[in-house]
Amino acid sequence: MGSCCENNCAIEKLRERQSGTLKVVLWVNALMFFVIAGASLYGKSTALLTDSLDNLGDALTYGLSLHAVSQGSTAKARVALFKGGLILVGACVVVWQIIQKLHVPVLPSYEIMSIFSILGLAANSLCLFLLWKHRNEDINMSSVWECSRNDIASNTSVLIAAGAVWFFASGWADIIVASCLVILLLRSSFNVVSAAIMELKST
Numbered sequence: 001m002g003s004c005c006e007n008n009c010a011i012e013k014l015r016e017r018q019s020g021t022l023k024v025v026l027w028v029n030a031l032m033f034f035v036i037a038g039a040s041l042y043g044k045s046t047a048l049l050t051d052s053l054d055n056l057g058d059a060l061t062y063g064l065s066l067h068a069v070s071q072g073s074t075a076k077a078r079v080a081l082f083k084g085g086l087i088l089v090g091a092c093v094v095v096w097q098i099i100q101k102l103h104v105p106v107l108p109s110y111e112i113m114s115i116f117s118i119l120g121l122a123a124n125s126l127c128l129f130l131l132w133k134h135r136n137e138d139i140n141m142s143s144v145w146e147c148s149r150n151d152i153a154s155n156t157s158v159l160i161a162a163g164a165v166w167f168f169a170s171g172w173a174d175i176i177v178a179s180c181l182v183i184l185l186l187r188s189s190f191n192v193v194s195a196a197i198m199e200l201k202s203t
Contacts, residue, residue, distance in 0.1 A: 025127040026062035029055045032123050043112030046097045046178040047158045053090045058147050065144050077199035080143040084193035091185035107171045113162035121155035143192045
């Protein structure tokens with residue numbers, strides 16, 4: 001009886017820790033979406049727009065994950081499946097932006113790209129640090145970790161693109177980096193969806 005109570009208490013404490021972390025990273029990403037989205041429109045950067053959509057997708061993902069914390073493994077797997085779909089939608093939006101830029105070339109502002117990619121990198125590094133301890137707890141937190149790790153790669157890529165735009169005085173670097181980020185998003189979507197399907201089959 002005591003062992004059962006201890007197990008229930010341990011599970012409840014784990015859920016509380018997960019919920020606390022998810023609330024913090026949710027608000028960080030929601031704020032960064034508005035900040036970086038505005039900067040991407042002002043600076044005319046597709047790579048930076050990809051970054052902002054990544055933050056929006058993460059904010060929605062963390063909200064769903066927060067709901068799934070107290071749910072069973074089947075519900076968590078379904079939420080993870082939905083997260084994979086959100087990542088896929090984000091990739092499609094970026095592809096559309098890339099096509100537009102190919103038709104109407106624009107030179108983005110490397111100053112804006114640099115400043116806000118560094119700001120995003122700082123915010124996402126904080127999120128990654130907070131999520132590190134939860135990365136192997138269950139499929140819900142594992143998929144959240146996957147999203148957060150993508151953010152670091154995205155921020156770093158935009159920073160590199162900013163340097164290339166400045167050096168070559170060309171918008172091609174912005175398009176190339178955005179294309180690479182699309183591949184990263186598609187890979188992440190595939191990983192999350194595959195893991196969710198496997199979890200659903202096992203349950």
